[in-house]
Amino acid sequence: MRRIFLFAFGLLALTSSTFAAAGDAPLPPEASKYWVDNLDPFVVKFPDGWFLPGIRWYGLAYVGGFLIAAGLMRRYARRGRLPLDADQRSSLLMVLILGVLLGGRIGYYLLYRPKELFANPLVLLRVWEGGMASHGGFIGGTIAAAWFAYSAKMNFWRLGDVVATLAPPGILFGRLANFINGELWGKPATVPWAMIFPKDRAGDIILSYTPPSHPSQLYEAATEGLLLLIYTQWRFWSKPAPGQPGALPPGQLAGEYLIGYAFVRIFCEMFREPDASLFFGLSRGTFYSLFMILLGAGLIWRGRRKSMAQG
Numbered sequence: 001m002r003r004i005f006l007f008a009f010g011l012l013a014l015t016s017s018t019f020a021a022a023g024d025a026p027l028p029p030e031a032s033k034y035w036v037d038n039l040d041p042f043v044v045k046f047p048d049g050w051f052l053p054g055i056r057w058y059g060l061a062y063v064g065g066f067l068i069a070a071g072l073m074r075r076y077a078r079r080g081r082l083p084l085d086a087d088q089r090s091s092l093l094m095v096l097i098l099g100v101l102l103g104g105r106i107g108y109y110l111l112y113r114p115k116e117l118f119a120n121p122l123v124l125l126r127v128w129e130g131g132m133a134s135h136g137g138f139i140g141g142t143i144a145a146a147w148f149a150y151s152a153k154m155n156f157w158r159l160g161d162v163v164a165t166l167a168p169p170g171i172l173f174g175r176l177a178n179f180i181n182g183e184l185w186g187k188p189a190t191v192p193w194a195m196i197f198p199k200d201r202a203g204d205i206i207l208s209y210t211p212p213s214h215p216s217q218l219y220e221a222a223t224e225g226l227l228l229l230i231y232t233q234w235r236f237w238s239k240p241a242p243g244q245p246g247a248l249p250p251g252q253l254a255g256e257y258l259i260g261y262a263f264v265r266i267f268c269e270m271f272r273e274p275d276a277s278l279f280f281g282l283s284r285g286t287f288y289s290l291f292m293i294l295l296g297a298g299l300i301w302r303g304r305r306k307s308m309a310q311g
Contacts, residue, residue: 004272007186007239014221025205025206025207025208025209027196028196028209028211030196030212031072031196031209031212033212034194034195034212035196036195036196036197036209037179037185037195037196037197037198037215038182038198039179039180039181039182039183040057040180041046041056041057041058041177041181041182042054042056042057043055043057043060045058045111051220053278056181056248057060057176057177057179057180057181057305058174058177058178058180058181059306060177061138061170061173061176061177062101062170062173062174062175063167063171064169064173065170065171065172065173065174066093066096066097066170066216067092068088068166068169068170069096069166069169069170070089071165072165073089073093073125073162073166074086074093076162077089077240077288080241081162081236081242082162082242083154084152085153088152091196092145092148092150094154095144095145095147096141096144096145096147096148096163097146098140098168099141099142099143099144099145100137100141100144100170101132101137101140102145103136103137103139103140103141103144104132104133104134104136104137105131105136105139106124106126106132106136106140107132107133107135107136107137107139107140108132108133108136109123109131110136110219110283111133111288111298112131112133112171112275112276113131113276117284124234132174134171134174134224134265135285135288135289135292138167138258138292141163141167142160142163142197145159145160146285156248157250157251157254157299157302157303158242158250160250160251160254160284160299161236161242161248161250161251161252161253161254162256163231164253164254164256164257164258165233165253165257166261167228167257168226168228168229168232169223169225169229170223170226171220171224171225171228172224172225172226172229173225174225175217175218175219175220175221175224175225176217176218176221176225178217178220179215179217179218179221179311182198183196183197183217183273184205184217184272184273185197185210185213185214185215185216185217185272186213186214186215186216186218186219186271186272187213187214187216187271187273188210188211188212188213189212189213189214189271190212191214193215193278194212194213194214194215195212195213195215196209196210196211196212196213197209197210197213210273213271213273214272216268216271216272216273217303219268219271219272220264220268220272222266223264223268224261224264227263227264228260228261231252231256231260232243232256232257235248235253235256236253247302248303249300249307250303250305250306251299251300251302252299252300252303252304254296254299255295255296255298255299255300255303256296256300258292258293258295258296258299259292259293259296259297259300260296261289261292262289262292262293262296263289263293265285265286265289265292266286266289267284268285269283269285269289271285272285279300302311
């Protein structure tokens with residue numbers, strides 16, 4: 001049954017992004033100098049009339065991220081750092097998948113397009129039109145982890161530290177998929193590595209292209225994904241297992257991850273073209289990240305306070 005749910009969620013991920021194929025729009029003059037991102041977002045295309053148009057790299061990014069999360073949890077359990085058996089790990093993965101997908105989808109409309117959501121809540125079901133928000137995914141994943149911790153009678157703060165180490169691979173793959181899709185591009189730039197992306201589309205036809213722009217998707221893949229993956233794994237394994245002398249206080253690693261993500265996201269937002277109206281002169285990605293810094297600092301403060309009281 002769990003395998004069936006995993007397959008169903010995988011199909012949902014495959015429909016969560018759209019792309020327009022190259023059309024008749026003339027390339028900008030700068031195309032002779034800068035690389036044009038016209039990568040095919042489909043790994044496999046299905047015949048016309050099928051329920052799904054095909055398998056996209058974006059969908060595989062979600063599936064790959066969850067599979068790596070499963071592998072990491074298995075390793076943690078074998079090393080005595082995650083007190084869950086195989087069935088419990090499978091259940092945790094299922095609720096995290098559900099939380100991240102629903103949170104990312106709902107969060108996209110609540111945080112970036114609330115007017116459309118309130119005007120027609122059924123827009124959430126139009127997964128073929130794309131739209132996922134990383135901040136919403138964090139919220140959904142947190143709620144899912146809290147529910148699992150309560151059901152399994154497990155320390156939520158310890159579980160949060162584990163979940164924090166599972167997020168970076170999925171973000172890394174997701175940002176690379178954004179790049180392949182030619183979406184969420186950066187601000188105009190003249191740096192040697194600037195790129196040109198599809199901009200205005202009508203169905204499968206590209207009507208216009210961006211000027212040479214920062215490949216901000218790659219910046220985010222390198223920082224939000226790879227850098228934080230290295231950091232969280234180093235912190236997770238460099239300290240004794242939970243409950244042993246010298247171990248990190250519960251919630252410490254989760255707090256560090258939230259702060260780290262917020263800072264690298266704010267950094268990358270300096271190069272990313274805003275995809276919604278600004279809040280107080282800040283991009284929405286920057287504005288929402290400020291709350292992650294506060295939350296992360298609160299987790300660290302709580303964990304250290306608890307450890308001092310117990311010590």
